Amino acid sequence: MKRAQQLLCSSDVSIDEISLATDFADTAHFxxxxxxxxxxxxxVWRIEKKR
Structure with missing residues (x-):
């Protein structure tokens, strides 16, 4: 989950791509x-952290 948090904060990569990059079977599971x-x-977490 730390890797997902890093990607959410430091990039504009889509959440779908982040879920795949962090080895989740699908976005819903992520x-x-x-x-x-x-x-x-x-x-929501991404928006809060970018403020």
Whole structure:
């Protein structure tokens, strides 16, 4: 999940591409796992961190 967080903060790569790059089977699984661990959906987390 740390790698996903790094990519979300430091690039404009799509969340679909990040989910594939971090070895998730599909984007939905990535969204669920990210929210369970971090507490926010990836897109929301990205917006909050870029502020």
């Amino acid at each position: 969204h669920r796992a990210f929210r369970k661990i971090i507490g926010l959906f990836p897109a």
